[in-house]
Amino acid sequence: MGFRHYNQNQLVLFPHTFEDLISSEHPVRIVNDVLEKINISKLLSAYRKEGNPSYHPVMMLKVMVFAYMENIYSSRKIEKAMRENVLFMWLSNMNIADHNTIARFRSQKLQSAFKDIFTQVVLLLAEEGVITLKQVYTDGTKIEAQANRYTFVWGKSIQTNKEKMLQQLEELWTYAQSIASDEDTDPQPPEFKEISKEKIRQTVENINQKLSGKTTSDKGKTKAKAKLNYIKNNFEKNLEKYELQEEILKERGSYSKTDTDATFMRMKEDHMKNGQLKPAYNAQISTENQFILNYTLHQNPTDTTTLVSHLDNFKESYGQEVFSAIESLTADAGYGSEENYQLLEELKIEAFVKYNTFDKEQDEHYQNKHKTFSKEHLHYNREQDFYVCPMGQKMEKTHESTTKTKNGFIQKQSHYQAKNCSGCPLRSRCHQSKENRSIERNHNLERHKELARKRLKSEEGIQKRKKRCCDVEPVFAHLKHNHHFKRFILKSIKKVEIEFGLHALAHNLRKKVA
Template sequence: MYIQYTMDQLCLPMDLEEDIPLNHLARVVNTAVNRLDDSIFDAAYPGGGRDSYHPKMLTKVMIYAYTQRIYSSRQIAKAVRESIPFMWLAGRQRPDFRTLNRFRSQRMKNVLETVFTAVLQFLADEKYVSLEHYFMDGTKIEANANRYTFVWGKAVSKHKSKLQEKVQALFEGIEAAEKQEEQEHRGQDLSELGESAEISSEKLEQMTQALESQLLEKPKDKPLKKAVRKLRKDLLPRLQKYEQYQKLLGDRNSFSKTDPEATFMRMKEDHMRNGQLKPAYNVQIGTENQFILTYSIHQRPTDTRCLEPHLEKAQQILGKWPKTVIADAGYGSEENYAYLEKKEIQAVVKYSSYHKEKTKAWKANVGKIENWTYDTAEDHWTCPAGNRLHFHRESKETLESGYDIRRRHYRSSSCEGCPLKERCTKAAGNREMVVSLERLRYQKQAREILRSEEGYTLAVRRMTEPESVFGQLKNNRGFRRFLLRGMEKVTLEVGWLSLAHNLLKQAANDQKRRAAILQ
């Protein structure tokens, strides 16, 4: 006998909620979004026109889609029509892919961060996070751009310089070919530029228009006609292009023509393992208990200059500065230590030579300043051979950020006959040493904190905090490449990812708590 099977018979109950288990992730997402105040979404809907889908419904669908590794708006729309959890969250409504994409990338651009902050506050209220320890790290995620559409800053400057030379040569040729009275007229225009002055596209446009006016008076002047044609068809458009490139570059060294806000970076996880350059964004996050506390997007490939802008955003989201920041050696610069000290934040941050200092080779290296003795009162250094290096002068270096690094130069009076000189320096004369005393002070503080019991525990814990989150995002949920383009939309994508991650983590923690209670 078979169990009765009839496709045309109506079955009860018809409520989709009956098919959603009590501990299902869709219920976690539903509860979290329902707790949000409806007024949060007012900024996204100014009113007018036909009625819109409820933003809470669309938010639930979008977050749940990101937890299920569904990132395409077309695939999300398909799931809303076919998947029971999606149908339940959507209340059987069926927004199309255009509506979903518009909601994700346009409607929520000024609201998503508020939603993220509200959900984070719920997690803090329920003791999932304490907002005390801030574990920070960054990763690079490939941009939605062709990897062979690069524009390099040095190449642009080089081509622009050669173009300037061609323009100067062209006008010098015109000036030499004209009659004396016309030379004086146009020579006055050229004299404003100077031999070494750079001609802007606006100035070149004015000069080209002046030549075109003269060409109307002398239509048979072939050299002049040829020069005007070259300026209008070749030199002026190229100069405008190079200026536009430099504007897009800003202080970056490259950008992609497909996504001009993406910078070419070396990707660790490239399948060829050769550190291939790809258009990408640097994603910085702060975590606690593997919940994402803050996220930010940067165009710089290195982490060093990302700490300050990231923590500024963290202060806006959290409403306060973190008490302790734990980060790897990529953030251990003098500028960052000074910034954390200024904000009264405890820095459990390694510096580049922290682990090397523990090796026998480092301790036996007589040339390392860390193995020397400094006399604060007399302001001199004593090398392992007993020679003194006295203060000679001070220099200052101003970084791009405006931070000043003051370096003190010390010089030995005599290294002649020193038995350790060959191991100390390769210089022919006496040893000269350049050092930032502030950097040494910050490194000493960091060393003491990292070698304390609390500091060591936090440094070890850091390895399982943001690293695990990145593993979840990139490996378990397969998010290795952005779908959208531009800083604004890419930031929204990371926001949706972070929301989805936090609710997934909450569901996992709830399951562990229930299992512990049952035991």
């Protein structure tokens, strides 16, 4: 039998090089070529001139991005790849960084510079013509944080505990009043509306004086003193703890003790398959042709309030000239709010954004059911500012009210009421109120919804709605299912922004290769 020559000790006149081992079209060469064109001045500012020489930041960046393209996210596994993988050896020119250096580069060195690097790569893609930066598709997804799922703090729980503390103080004060001697001149009773350290000290001191007075001894007094000692020893400490927790919470409703930046959000699927709440971040992306143009990480679970800061970040990253070139933005009903419609109108961006009832309105059964009696179908006289009920009665404006969103946007509501609904044969079908029927309308929102309805039903709108499903949503599918990015490995919102950015850049370079 004949075999090819095999001798591990055989010397060769011209040794093999990495150039012989790596094909000219391999993705690693694309990573190398693209990142060689990047301006790294912001990244260089993260290094100090003194001390031992550091690994070159371009080399570290290439290795990090290519590792994410290859689904290698652990710093120890990246170190191993630099020792054993020919592709990584070629990228690093045989330099081998230990896992601590790799971890520090990712979490610290890239912190202030990575968004600029990502933006430069996107602009290079635009120069090549694969994207235009004019048609934007936006969506969000929740990604689990690297935090304990069962060490949580709830804002409502803090409020409940503070109310219980107030209640216990009030009950003990009432008891002390009841057993005080008749000769005792009672101080003014404190107001038990809001708890504070001063309130606790003052109330404890007053109760202690009453319990120490000349009263008949009973078992109740002994229990009261025990409660007073517990309050004196624990309430101030507990209140201080709650104040620290509220400072961390700010506007949120919850956070995890092991990653205080993570908020508990209801995920579509979890490890127990029952949709329980888990600590997570809300990742927002804007795409075009399945390339990620911009990304932001948020602590609030709803998409509605994220669009303002997401677009602000888009503008900050690319500058006014590129941002003003955006012609349209397409998103699902999660973004359909007056604030978002108004923002896009002011930015002169055509909004193909659904509102919450748009899909229902396309159902013929829904239209027939709500055609006559719903407030959306009541006749409105714009000139004289009144509505007409199904029986032809005027519903005149009674007053106006305003509400403020979490982002500080002011919403204006107009209230209308019928004059006499008694004896109306349609009353039981028209409304269930014991009073005359009243409605409230946000005219600015209704105007935006009418414009959105026309856009979404146009030929261009139908095409945008179809393309949205196959433009932005597949990106999340690639990241989560094809590349196993279902949970962050870093903690704190600043670090997870870098981690998500590395996934986004790796995704764009994979798309470029494909």
